[in-house]
Amino acid sequence: MSAHDRLVREIRDAAIVLRGAVSDYTPLLDMIGDARYVLIGEATHGTEEFYRMRAQITRQLIRYYGFSAVAVEADWPDAYGANKFVRGEGNAASATDALVGFQRFPAWMWRNEAVVEFLDWLREYNGGKSSWREKVGFYGLDLYSLHHSINAVLEYLDKADPAAATRARHYYGCFGHGDWDPQEYGYAAALGMTPSCKHDVVRQLVEMRQRRYEFLTHDGFAAGEEYFCAEQNAKLVVNAEAYYRAMFEGRESSWNLRDRHMADTLFSLSSHLTEQRGEPAKIVVWAHNSHLGDARATEMGQKGQLNLGQLVREAHGRDAVLIGLSTYRGTVTAASAWDGPAEHKIVRPAMNESCEALLHETGVGDFMLLLRDNDKLVRHLGLSRLQRAIGVLYLPQTERQSHYFFTKLPEQFDAVIHLDTTRALKPLEATGLWHKGEVFETYPSGM
DSSP: OOHHHHHHHHHHHHOEEOOSOGGGGHHHHHHHTTOSEEEEOOSBSSBHHHHHHHHHHHHHHHHHHOOOEEEEEEEHHHHHHHHHHHTTOSSOSSHHHHTTTOOSSOGGGTSBHHHHHHHHHHHHHHHTOSSGGGSOEEEEEEOOOHHHHHHHHHHHHHHHOHHHHHHHHHHHGGGOSSSOOHHHHHHHHHTTSSOOOHHHHHHHHHHHHHTHHHHTTSSHHHHHHHHHHHHHHHHHHHHHHHHHHHTTTOHHHHHHHHHHHHHHHHHHHHHHHHHHHTSOOOEEEEOOHHHHSOGGGBHHHHTTOOOHHHHHHHHHGGGEEEEEEEEEEEEEEEBSSTTOOOEEEEEOOOOTTBHHHHHHHTOOOSEEEEOTTOHHHHHHSOSOEEEEOBOSBOOGGGHHHHHEEEEOHHHHOSEEEEEEEEOBOOBTTOOHHHHHOOOGGGTTTOO
16 A cells, blocks of 8 residues: 555544534534634635534534634724624614625625624624623724725714814825725835825824723723724724735735734734633634644745734644635635626636645545644645635636645644535625626636
């Protein structure tokens, strides 16, 4: 028997078969134990099963393990509308209405049926809690919402301190008025064609922090929550301004800034919830595998990129559990170009010698591998292999260059869930193009 055949057999023997029962995840939950951070990835941004599986695991973590928040790869102000809904606040009449803030490409990542169902469940769960402090929240970690976050800071200050709101408008006026594009600003500022707004946005954040206790002297719990939300938006403006300038300095610089922002937001949220609840907060994170698997185990890390999973692991060690999701073939919701329409695309069978092809070769179908403390699998799976990552774009005609990188799977994740064949996530606003889908007869030669 070849070494490869032995490895396939070892994976098959270690596989925990998923049969569609709630109890499927008991071994994973046992491994999680008392961990405070559970990071659940996705191999694509547009796979139905990934969203539903994450929600199923998360419901159990909330019900039985005391998790107090879900933090997702989404912008803070957009996700905060959903947070108000699940806590029984705000004006949204439904989960669909609560997701109205998700207008930026790719809206389908959060405006989809799987997320709506999870938010409805979370609102019902919170409805059974007597204390505001006991309710589970839904938060965003990302930094693309420069416009929305500026408006959120101004809205807060208009109510809390109109004079401070006037000063904030002066600081943020550096960007100009009206319909300005953050990327155009970043390009012009990076090249010195327009003054950088760096110092103005930092001044605004510093002023808010200096007056923090003044803002918190009234309205008790509500004042603390409102200030925290406004401060996160002010901090997001600072980091988004830097991010849009860094976009033109190289991929590593902007990627690292973005993931550091997500980690900082996660840790700030954890401290805030810990203070509110009077006990260490536990948080589930939903984002792409490329953000949540430890970058040090990947080709990304070798190129100088870090990520959220690495930063959480470095800060919290075994108190963080990183879970990767995998698929071999199927369909996916993705675009062909940035800001393009959502399409229903065919996912090619994974390339030979990839992690996905190896897991497919076991013939088990859908299963879970627990890699933490599994010395045998860690030793034999430790070779660097290709891994596929499909984001908001899927470009099968350049699949190797566009969607694969090398990784050492046992160092990247504590557990991997492999679903052999998956289907496309259904957007709430599925267009005729999405419903039409990709013609199977053209695959794989008609590109």
